[in-house]
Amino acid sequence: MRNTVKKAMAIAIAVSMTTSIATVGYNKIQAQETNKTVTFSVEKFTIGQGYVVEPVSVEVSDDMTISDVFEKVMNEKEIKYTGSKDYGYLYLQSIENADTGIIDIPEEIAKMPSYESSYEYEGETYTTSYSAPSNEKNDGNTQPNNGLGEYSYNSMAGWMISVNGDNDNGNLTPADIVKDGDVIRYQFSVYGWGADVGLSNYAGMEPLKVADKTTLTKELAKINKNKAVWMNNENVKTAYENAIKVATKLMATQDEVDEVVAELKKAENETTTVQDATTVQPTTTIQPTTAVQPTTTIQPITTEIQTLGKATVNSVKKVKAGKAKISIKKIAGAEGYQYKYSSTKNFKKGTVIVKTTKKNVLITKKFKKNQKCYVKVRAYKTVNKVRVYGKWSKVKSVKIK
Template identity: 30%
Template sequence: MRKKGGIFKKITSVLVALLMVLSTIAISPIKANAATPKGYITVSVERFTLGLGYLIEPVKVPFYSGDNGAKILTRLLDDYGLEYRNTGKVDDTSGLVGSTFYLSYIRDDESKKAQIPKYITDQIKKEKGDLYGRQDSDWLGEFDYTYMSGWMYAVNNVFPGYGAAQYKPKDGDVMRWQYTVWGYGTDLGAVSEWSGDGFCKVANKTKLTKEIAEVNSASNSNKLLANKDVKSAYDNAYKVMQDMTISQSKVDTATKELSTAVSNFNKPTPTPGKVEAVNGFKVSSTTTSSVKLAWNKVSDCTGYKIYRYSTSSKSYKLIKTISSKNTLTYTDSGKLSATNYLYKIRAYKSGSKTQYSDYSDRVKATTKPLTPKVTVKSTSTKKATISWTNTSSRNSGYKVYMATSKYGKYSLVRTTTAKTYTKTGLTKGKTYYFKVRAYRTVDGTNIYGNYSTVKYVKVK
């Protein structure tokens, strides 16, 4: 039975409720556009505040030129055969109450009794609210349960302050339609002008929703869910999604577990008779004359072959054969300073016929510039001249640093391509300390050599 005291609240709150549901839409059914999709978004329809799970589980949905959130939603509802009621028109993006589109009801003949979470019922009692049941057992929508109930939507965990017809989809968005019981969405974690700061904090489940949709919409969804690791992570993800009070850390863990399980399932199966490719190939470290490479172990191989790009032949040449699968590093020595080198690797397996893996992706290494040898002298009462040798034409430039004590803070005083620099404006009789390092710029990033030995001078 509804309390009489709630009737006046419902009537006087209609305008506020309509403002709330500017973030929701309902419209006439529209057939899917036959044009090429501009992108895909993830969509779900949820009843978690009632303890009733999904009406539509997360799925990837295409959108087309001219689409808005309202068109996408109603097209999806039509595809699922779900009836709905609405006010407004699909193409009205004015945002005006009564003209813009508002999803008022979705047909939902759920026989299971609602189990509203305690944090919501406690808040209703605290505010002396009026909690009752559905107005029509076959439908779920506005003013069911309380005078603040209704459908709302969030995009990437943000509840927009405008109707869904005004929402323009972007590839990769996650649009979650959720049922609010109390507080115009504050029970969902929404914060707005009409809902205030809210009475609870709800974890961000955008990424987890997207991971579930990837499974549901995959072309091999049945095979994925037949895998025990994927199924376990998938089932856990559903439980986490429906728990309105779960912590963010548990949501993040569930997201990672599902993503990892799917990724492991989708790893290509090695072709019989072909060696597994080397993963994790990288530059571990460099010096002025060497490059150290590292990679992950391939369990079923004899060893590895390393190749370096030759600028003269414009091809990769074999520079090292490693005969142990347990050797996972190699140092290429005798290289020029401040020079770029490109490398690839592949595994091999000896037998009556040597088998090879595919080549790895190339990695680029730049050896460090040489360390400058610095001298410094004072030629007047206000100047000191710093010069250096042990340089290379491959260097892009040099940076000069100065401090007033040997172990004090060194400040950059000059960047130059020259091999000498005169610092002016110094104080006579005072001692200054200098050091220099060379650099080479590669792809917009400076590769630095070591600092020179610190040199000092007392100004004349």
Template identity: 30%
Template structure:
């Protein structure tokens, strides 16, 4: 691999050994389909103008088909776990101010006092500028320390006059993100696009930066730096890189010394360590708020890293590091109900202090269950039941179930879409007890993901409406008889009034189907009506009143 991606033009046997040993740790492969890198660039993030060294030391980074400069820097910061703010869009190449990518700030919890080089302080003083501090503690970005500050990037020692999203990487490029304090870049290079004269004759540090990146990305970095000559040359190179006033002569000398020291320290090529890809990655279960994952053990690793897809950044981000190869499950909690999540996993191991990663696993999807629906109300007639329930967030539909006393289980009787929260069960028997449940579902790739069943709801249909007939064959008495009844009725209530629109009083509660009222005034007309009822759980469920019937009592 290193023969293909080496930086030297002249290849010798010693150099080949050197390149084989300096096998890189790939930082954050593009989170699409484990594609083969198109090449490698050197990347660093520097705050030398504050005298505070690096945020990201020089390192080799792969890039992939379609990548731009914004893709590369955000992916590296995501992999390192740095928070950052930006404006515009990562993939916008329009060049329109406010639309194209601009790195506004980086989380930098370095609380040391800035030691701004004297040449910059002199320029600030000469321009009567104000020197402040950071606008937000723990962050470093635009307008910190002065109003002309911010993050700029250069490629191969040139500051492009276009945003990072318009830069297309080439194999071997050196990308340095640098913090400018004053002069819109005049304090870091003579390539400022703002027309301000540079303050110094700045050295080109690309070759030295690339050489340090090769050491930092080597799998045997610790072994190399255990060699005193390499350690001294490396430390000197880091000091020279961070010295804004270093001459080109010093920079070139540091490069030669570090190259020679590393070459001399190498005796034999060292195989590039690898880690097997995680197999069997799967979703074992999901609830309304949790996703349970499992995978097969990888023997040659120290642990695993789990990633979840974020639509806001269109990328997978690290959510959990598991530091034991024997831990083969993970529960992702605090998820949103009825929502689909995507996951990947990769194994890792540490070799000579450097982390080596396996390829990413195949992606898996998990959909959390909808929340359990709740009944809101119900109504019943003598032959139907209407159910109403509260809407469940993000559900795609509902299934309605009725309990069968013969099969002793709930059977599916109907299904409605997500915008319907009512269902009428027709063709029921009068004065009968029915019990219902519902559950919501989320439809993903043709598969229903169900909520738990609702609590059961018991509903009683109304009894049939009695049909009343009257007779009076004995003076002072009237007999009320009714039909259209059911054995499921508990009883009947008989009401009487002296006028059709008058007040009806309950005169009899009975289980019979007739009643004779005595003590009536001979020759007077009386009005009667009846209703049936069934008692369930101590509550009477009534039929409609019968039609009112009248009779003139016999004299």
């Protein structure tokens, strides 16, 4: 009886929270004229598993609700989920294949205080105690099909919703109509019914102090809309990868979030088209037709581009305050240079910075003691409003002491 009552009470609590989703026919959603655009994501940062659905831009109609957006995206991506319609709407229980089985619960969650709730049933008072989960001690996950949802790893676990950074003090419902520009985030809460993701909650627990990632989520959705194109831009690619790392870090600081947003916007604004000078292919000469006679023949674009020479790093020397000084050789015809330096030789992990400047000397940001600073550089020039690059230099490095 105690287990039955406990589960019934937990379901009642969940129903009163933002994990329930109003149901609208998917075919109807597709058929409606779209007038607004919102940003949508599904996140599982509390267990260190990143996104179920990375931030996307979704076109919606005037009368669509939060739950309509959820159903639209999940159906388009063919992601299965389970729930109950006993209350006249879909109560989201689990998203299938959302759990990898490898968890990394942040220490801040593991240190959250225990919680007790009491209720009466048939004249008896029952008290239930809840403890914060950790990587070493948790309830495990019994959801079928690698699902992730209610009771996964903790009895206070479930899917929570926030819009534009908050859940309206718990008054937000999935039946609410979305507004143009809304950022809707479905977040897996492993403890506290939303307290661990910084939301007000039914338990009245003190929420963790998490950064506002509303703007960051929207910027990532902007890139994801045309990701294949944006990833051809070296600056955007690096800024995007750094932004994803911060976005998926539950306890990222607001400074970290604001910094990667600024870097991403800067990279986006620098240029929208990037090509290597060594890979520019000539355009096909337009042949005259009987209908239209050309006045001039279009010349291959390669006649306008003189290949830039391969860059050379003259020296990389350590300077005070844990920084390095990079000196490079000037290249004839170059408008400027793109520096890329990192704490790893493959330029993929750890600290990775891309800096574009007209100077042939650059002082890096601060490195940690005994880290190595790896450097490479390439020259660039602009042709027909398109930035073209020369070849990367050989990698040089210096150990920071």
